[in-house]
Each structure stands twice: as C-alpha cells, then as structure tokens.
Amino acid sequence: MGLWDFISQNPEARKQFDETMERDSKVISLALCDCKSVFEGLDSIVEVGGGTGTVAKVVSEAFPHLKYTMLDLPYVVANLTGSENLNYMGGDMFQAIPPADAVLLSGFYMIGMMMNASRY
Ligand SMILES: C[S@@+](CC[C@H](N)C(=O)[O-])C[C@H]1O[C@@H](n2cnc3c(N)ncnc32)[C@H](O)[C@@H]1O
Known part of the structure; x- marks a missing residue:
C-alpha cells in the first residue's frame, strides 16, 4: 500500500501528516512572498x-491579482x-491538471525521494 492510500484510510495519520506539512509550508510561504519576481x-x-x-492562502492573499487554483485529492480539499x-479543486494530478500560467509543486520532490516512488 502506498503512502497516499495508507493516510487516506487512517485519519489520524493524515492529520499528523497535514500538520507536519503545514509547519513546513509556512516557511515556504514566507520565502515565496519575499520573492515577488517569481510571480x-x-x-x-x-x-x-x-x-x-x-x-x-498566504500566496493568494499576498498576490491578489493572481487567479490561484489549488489541486489535491478530493477528500483533502x-x-x-x-x-x-x-x-x-479536488482531483488526481495524474489524470488532469487545470491550465494556468505556472504550476507550483511544493514538497513533492522531498517526499518522492523518500518514497523512491517511480510516479514522482
Ligand atoms: C508532500 S504533500 C505537499 C504538502 C503541501 N504542499 C502543503 O503545503 O501542505 C503532497 C500532497 O499531494 C497530495 N497528493 C498525493 N497524490 C496526489 C494526486 N494524485 N493528485 C493530487 N494530489 C495528490 C497529497 O494529498 C498531499 O497533500
């Protein structure tokens, strides 16, 4: 069983995973907002x-002109x-990613490396 299947079936594991990601993401958000040129x-x-x-939330508030779409698995959003x-938006990135000027992937590389998952 893969990580996403496991945590989708274990709400407490999903909660802990999300809390860990949120702490990490706060730092990433602040760094992104400091780099206005990125957007x-x-x-x-x-x-x-x-x-x-x-x-x-942080980036869309800091850059209100940006039409921001966030995709994750349906039960997550x-x-x-x-x-x-x-x-x-709820969906599977392997099925479809909505069109936009840019795509942001945050945290995937690290998790993909940890899992050694060929899909990443
Ligand atoms: C490493 S976490 C990224 C955390 C996030 N960047 C944050 O700020 O909290 C990877 C995320 O990808 C989602 N995910 C996994 N498989 C997916 C798929 N096939 N399509 C869309 N999202 C997926 C997971 O539910 C998880 O929230």
Whole structure:
C-alpha cells in the first residue's frame, strides 16, 4: 500500500501528516512572498498537491491579482473554503491538471525521494 492510500484510510495519520506539512509550508510561504519576481507576469497559477492550503492562502492573499487554483485529492480539499482569487479543486494530478500560467509543486520532490516512488 502506498503512502497516499495508507493516510487516506487512517485519519489520524493524515492529520499528523497535514500538520507536519503545514509547519513546513509556512516557511515556504514566507520565502515565496519575499520573492515577488517569481510571480511577475503571471495571471494564474495552479498549485498541485497543496494539502490543506497553507501556501495557497498566504500566496493568494499576498498576490491578489493572481487567479490561484489549488489541486489535491478530493477528500483533502472537501472541506476547504476558497476566496475571491483562490479556488480549491479536488482531483488526481495524474489524470488532469487545470491550465494556468505556472504550476507550483511544493514538497513533492522531498517526499518522492523518500518514497523512491517511480510516479514522482
Ligand atoms: C508532500 S504533500 C505537499 C504538502 C503541501 N504542499 C502543503 O503545503 O501542505 C503532497 C500532497 O499531494 C497530495 N497528493 C498525493 N497524490 C496526489 C494526486 N494524485 N493528485 C493530487 N494530489 C495528490 C497529497 O494529498 C498531499 O497533500
């Protein structure tokens, strides 16, 4: 059983995973907001595997002109509420990623390396 299957069936493991990711994501968010040039010229962005939306909330608030879409598995985003420029979307990145000027992947490389998963 893979990591995502395991934590989808174990709510306590998912909670601990999300809390760990959120702590990490706060640091990433602050760094991203300090690098305004990263978002220059972009009207839209899709964050793939954004978890509970820590990065999405901070970046979409800091850059209100940006149409921000955050994609994660349907059960992960089911109870998240977006804003004027932030839309949470449930789906499978291996099936479809909505079009945008840029794609943001945060935390995937590290997890992929840890899992040695060929899908990453
Ligand atoms: C390493 S975490 C990234 C955490 C996130 N960047 C954050 O700020 O908290 C990877 C995320 O990818 C999601 N994920 C896993 N497989 C996915 C898939 N096939 N399609 C979309 N999201 C997926 C997981 O639910 C998890 O939230």
